[in-house]
Amino acid sequence: MTGNGDESRVAYRTCPLCEATCGLELHLRGREITLVRGDRDDVFSGGFLCPKGTALKQLENDPDRLRRPQLRRGDRWYEVDWEDAFAEIDRGLTAILEKHGRDAVAVYLGNPSVHNLAGPIYTRVLLQSLGTRNIYSASTVDQMPKQVSAGLMFGTLLSIPVPDLDRTDHLLMLGANPFASNGSLMTAPDVPGRLRALQARGGKLVVVDPRRSKTAEAADEHLFIRPGTDAHFLFALVQTLFADALVSLGHLAEHVAGVEEVERLARDFTPEAVASVCGIDAPSIRRTAHELASAPRAAVYARIGTCTQEFGTLASWLVDVLNTLTGNLDRPGGAMFTKAAAGAANTGGRPGAGRGVRFGRRHSRVRGFPEVFGELPVVALAEEIETPGEGKIRALLTIAGNPALSNPDSARLDRALASLEFMVSVDIYRNETTRHADVILPPEGELARGHYDLALYQLAIRNVANYSPPVVELEPGELPEWQILLHLAAIVAGQGASADIAALDDFVVAGLVDRAVQRAGSNVEGRDAAELTAQLATRRGPERVLDLMLRTGPYGDGFGVHPAGLSLAALEAAPHGVDLGPLQPRIPGVLRTPSGKIELAPDPVVADVDRLRVSLSRTTNGSMVLVGRRDLRSNNSWMHNLDILVKGKERCTLHVHPDDARRFGLEHGSLARVRSRTGEVEIVVEITDSIMRGVVSIPHGWGHDVDGVQLNVAGKRPGVNSNLLADTSRYDPLSGNAVLNGIPVEVEPAAT
Numbered sequence: 001m002t003g004n005g006d007e008s009r010v011a012y013r014t015c016p017l018c019e020a021t022c023g024l025e026l027h028l029r030g031r032e033i034t035l036v037r038g039d040r041d042d043v044f045s046g047g048f049l050c051p052k053g054t055a056l057k058q059l060e061n062d063p064d065r066l067r068r069p070q071l072r073r074g075d076r077w078y079e080v081d082w083e084d085a086f087a088e089i090d091r092g093l094t095a096i097l098e099k100h101g102r103d104a105v106a107v108y109l110g111n112p113s114v115h116n117l118a119g120p121i122y123t124r125v126l127l128q129s130l131g132t133r134n135i136y137s138a139s140t141v142d143q144m145p146k147q148v149s150a151g152l153m154f155g156t157l158l159s160i161p162v163p164d165l166d167r168t169d170h171l172l173m174l175g176a177n178p179f180a181s182n183g184s185l186m187t188a189p190d191v192p193g194r195l196r197a198l199q200a201r202g203g204k205l206v207v208v209d210p211r212r213s214k215t216a217e218a219a220d221e222h223l224f225i226r227p228g229t230d231a232h233f234l235f236a237l238v239q240t241l242f243a244d245a246l247v248s249l250g251h252l253a254e255h256v257a258g259v260e261e262v263e264r265l266a267r268d269f270t271p272e273a274v275a276s277v278c279g280i281d282a283p284s285i286r287r288t289a290h291e292l293a294s295a296p297r298a299a300v301y302a303r304i305g306t307c308t309q310e311f312g313t314l315a316s317w318l319v320d321v322l323n324t325l326t327g328n329l330d331r332p333g334g335a336m337f338t339k340a341a342a343g344a345a346n347t348g349g350r351p352g353a354g355r356g357v358r359f360g361r362r363h364s365r366v367r368g369f370p371e372v373f374g375e376l377p378v379v380a381l382a383e384e385i386e387t388p389g390e391g392k393i394r395a396l397l398t399i400a401g402n403p404a405l406s407n408p409d410s411a412r413l414d415r416a417l418a419s420l421e422f423m424v425s426v427d428i429y430r431n432e433t434t435r436h437a438d439v440i441l442p443p444e445g446e447l448a449r450g451h452y453d454l455a456l457y458q459l460a461i462r463n464v465a466n467y468s469p470p471v472v473e474l475e476p477g478e479l480p481e482w483q484i485l486l487h488l489a490a491i492v493a494g495q496g497a498s499a500d501i502a503a504l505d506d507f508v509v510a511g512l513v514d515r516a517v518q519r520a521g522s523n524v525e526g527r528d529a530a531e532l533t534a535q536l537a538t539r540r541g542p543e544r545v546l547d548l549m550l551r552t553g554p555y556g557d558g559f560g561v562h563p564a565g566l567s568l569a570a571l572e573a574a575p576h577g578v579d580l581g582p583l584q585p586r587i588p589g590v591l592r593t594p595s596g597k598i599e600l601a602p603d604p605v606v607a608d609v610d611r612l613r614v615s616l617s618r619t620t621n622g623s624m625v626l627v628g629r630r631d632l633r634s635n636n637s638w639m640h641n642l643d644i645l646v647k648g649k650e651r652c653t654l655h656v657h658p659d660d661a662r663r664f665g666l667e668h669g670s671l672a673r674v675r676s677r678t679g680e681v682e683i684v685v686e687i688t689d690s691i692m693r694g695v696v697s698i699p700h701g702w703g704h705d706v707d708g709v710q711l712n713v714a715g716k717r718p719g720v721n722s723n724l725l726a727d728t729s730r731y732d733p734l735s736g737n738a739v740l741n742g743i744p745v746e747v748e749p750a751a752t
């Protein structure tokens with residue numbers, strides 16, 4: 001129910017701020033949030049929430065949050081109405097498209113664009129009507145290696161097994177710190193509580209991380225690992241399984257191809273061969289493999305620390321190789337596939353086989369990076385803007401992204417952004433990135449939009465579906481994000497600034513309905529498209545598309561075929577969500593590989609193993625490397641303008657081991673200079689034995705002390721931008737993903 005009067009009321013809403021999808025209980029007076037609590041009746045979160053969830057109130061009220069379109073002329077900003085903003089964009093983009101072609105306009109999609117309902121649906125429409133090859137996103141500073149490995153092994157980009165947290169007896173976790181992040185590629189509210197429950201039922205949690213993170217502290221065992229060497233370590237586990245006859249495919253045996261190939265590849269990676277590279281002794285590696293194999297139900301789970309590194313795809317692949325070889329893939333308590341209610345490619349079409357994935361249909365112009373899932377890696381963005389010639393990027397649209405802080409070699413990227421002929425940002429802040437825009441288009445406030453986590457529910461550790469309707473009506477002058485995206489789509493399609501976006505939306509839905517009735521195996525196969533469209537007629541925008549997805553999804557009502565099935569109306573009647581039960585085994589039905597098998601040794605991955613083998617002979621000779629970290633009260637680059645989250649102890653500090661501090665003459669609280677091939681920062685030293693010798697850590701997303709932003713709170717505690725130190729010449733070749741961990745650096749006291 002929406003309301004703008006003065007009455008007090010309670011509304012339930014899924015928190016959109018991270019991947020945990022907690023249910024919030026909002027107490028409102030009119031439009032004003034008076035209290036935020038965890039929704040105890042939420043089917044998934046049961047009342048859990050973190051400090052960011054309650055900060056939704058401050059986010060709504062932040063005076064720096066943009067509420068009207070902003071137009072820049074030189075250094076000055078003007079608030080304009082939507083008509084003028086779109087007219088300006090039409091002038092700016094159309095001229096460039098006409099003169100230089102589609103590739104001259106690039107798009108960068110940031111992280112929050114998958115955390116709202118409009119993003120996944122309408123950015124696709126925009127990208128299709130733009131038709132550029134220059135599509136970039138935060139995925140290539142994040143999870144792309146996992147998507148590449150999952151795509152090759154299982155057939156779709158989101159067929160990523162998730163640990164069955166609530167039923168497993170043994171969890172081996174690498175490069176993740178859910179006590180701070182609340183979990184990623186593993187949608188689950190209250191991961192800390194679920195890990196404690198695992199321990200309470202006699203299970204074991206092992207964490208592999210160059211830092212003794214909060215999660216590692218709570219674990220039964222923590223292994224310090226040298227950054228960037230997870231693939232070596234994981235391969236040694238694989239080698240041990242084969243050498244000690246611990247491979248047990250169980251129910252998977254008839255569905256797996258390539259086991260012998262993996263055995264052959266693993267031969268050189270004995271525990272002894274990798275021990276000095278990883279900094280983990282051979283007996284510990286062997287023991288880890290034996291414990292994993294002997295646990296009744298076990299899962300290996302790895303996240304960003306293992307993705308944003310040199311061997312990201314190999315490490316991501318080896319995680320699921322281990323899950324498979326121990327028979328833990330696709331069984332309760334192991335690593336399982338979610339069966340999402342809406343939008344999943346692995347529930348559509350004929351089950352059991354598919355087209356699989358193909359990469360490299362296009363390449364980037366300067367360094368020839370292959371396209372992966374339709375996008376190019378962000379390590380190529382600055383050079384594609386700067387390098388003259390045919391196909392140069394002249395204009396950029398950023399949507400919910402802050403690449404000036406979140407992407408590597410950000411000093412260069414920042415200069416590149418400043419050099420663009422035209423830039424548009426769809427964003428709620430004027431920040432380090434959007435300050436370069438010619439026009440900023442701010443979407444409606446969070447409470448004025450419906451919410452459903454289309455992407456995150458595909459990776460949930462239970463099958464759940466929860467839709468949150470808007471809680472307040474749009475204020476005069478507010479425009480929903482989906483309409484902004486459709487206006488942009490119309491402009492780049494040459495339909496002008498005042499195109500009829502309602503008609504465009506109808507067109508989009510008609511296309512989706514047509515696809516649904518034509519798709520073999522769909523629950524509406526062969527039905528009359530007009531009849532389905534009529535049944536959707538009361539809704540518009542993302543809600544209409546969501547209704548279609550739910551009704552044609554695996555639990556859907558099939559537009560009347562299964563009257564008890566899901567629809568948006570059914571979710572509206574369930575404000576605390578619908579629990580669709582624990583994960584169920586899905587192999588072979590989940591697979592979409594052409595062979596219909598789990599591809600344990602996909603060719604591109606096999607070809608990359610040589611590179612890993614060569615790295616076995618590397619030595620470190622005392623040099624330092626940089627890794628990142630996350631803090632519970634922060635969210636990438638963009639929640640630092642909320643006093644309630646940033647107050648208290650300084651969070652953007654350099655973690656240094658006491659021995660290294662002594663070696664470099666650094667004192668606790670003093671300033672250190674950290675220098676890499678690309679840049680340097682000066683940062684406050686925090687000496688702690690929670691970090692491995694030879695490694696330092698800086699959280700990312702800071703560095704707010706730049707001109708031209710409107711971030712009054714963040715500006716007072718700006719921190720430093722760790723991505724000034726990251727290098728676009730370092731990437732994971734299979735995915736193009738940036739290397740943000742394991743960056744070689746020099747550390748010294750800053751001259752005072």
Ligand SMILES: Nc1nc2c(c(=O)[nH]1)N[C@H]1C(S)=C(S)[C@@H](COP(=O)(O)OP(=O)(O)OC[C@H]3O[C@@H](n4cnc5c(=O)[nH]c(N)nc54)[C@H](O)[C@@H]3O)O[C@H]1N2
Binds near residue numbers: 110111116443722
């Ligand atoms: N060194 C280092 N760098 C990293 C990482 C790391 O671990 N280490 N992590 C990487 C990861 S995992 C990620 S996901 C990226 C994130 O990289 P980005 O997505 O580029 O950056 P964010 O900080 O998430 O910025 C989000 C932007 O969206 C805006 N925004 C917030 N809500 C909305 C909304 O509802 N609509 C719109 N239109 N805009 C909104 C915010 O104001 C902000 O400008 O950073 C990456 N960078």
Ligand SMILES: Nc1nc2c(c(=O)[nH]1)N[C@H]1C(S)=C(S)[C@@H](COP(=O)(O)OP(=O)(O)OC[C@H]3O[C@@H](n4cnc5c(=O)[nH]c(N)nc54)[C@H](O)[C@@H]3O)O[C@H]1N2
Binds near residue numbers: 019226627741
């Ligand atoms: N509070 C908060 N929550 C967030 C975010 C946030 O910024 N703040 N961001 C959200 C986003 S976009 C994402 S993608 C997720 C990420 O969620 P997680 O993957 O859990 O991310 P982190 O908490 O950064 O944990 C990564 C860990 O990897 C370790 N690490 C670094 N290099 C290596 C390595 O080479 N090997 C191994 N084994 N470990 C390594 C780091 O020390 C760190 O402890 O969090 C999400 N949730």
Ligand code: SF4
Binds near residue numbers: 052054182
């Ligand atoms: S854990 Fe994530 S989803 Fe839950 S309240 Fe915190 S920010 Fe929101």
Ligand SMILES: [Mo]
Binds near residue numbers: 111142
């Ligand atoms: Mo991320």
